[in-house]
Amino acid sequence: MKKSHGPAFTKLMIDLDQCPECRGKAVIGGVFHDLPCGLCNASGWVAAATGEALALDELVTQLSIRLQNAQLHINELKQPRATGPEAIYQQGNRLGAGGINYTGD
Template sequence: MKRSHGPAFRAAQLDLAKCPTCHGRAVIKGVFHELACVQCNASGWLTAETGEALPLEVLVTQLSIRLQAAEHHIAELSCFKPAGAEAQYNKNNRRGAGGTNYTGD
């Protein structure tokens, strides 16, 4: 293990697993209402290696890292632009009745 002084320069992404008690829902079913899961500190996530609940400061950081990665992935997928026949099929060519799209189907 490397020795270092002070905090790390970058926050490392930890492996998280869904809580087996609440199945990642953060609440468990009580008799009359839902209760906060005490196994995972009502977050739905545990560390994958040890199965322990994360401290709230670390949990917020880890969830933020995961959210940013998911938003980046969604942004990559949403910038897909159709090409070729698909682009022509969806684009309005104004050849139909009243200047609408005519696809020839």
């Protein structure tokens, strides 16, 4: 068994699932108006393994981690990558005069 002191160096992602009671909407329809969901602390998310609501500080951390991963994925999709023969022309190889791109044309 490995000894450890203090908190972990990295925060692990907890698998989240939509709240079964409010179906991820964070509110439940009342008679006259919407009420905050009590099962998920009005967040719409619960721990997938246990089905219990996360503490608010843990929930904010987990949602922030997911948002950062989604933003990274979106930024990767926004930058198209050339493939095939086009990739040779798109990337700089610094073989030309003055260190510019040389394509051999």
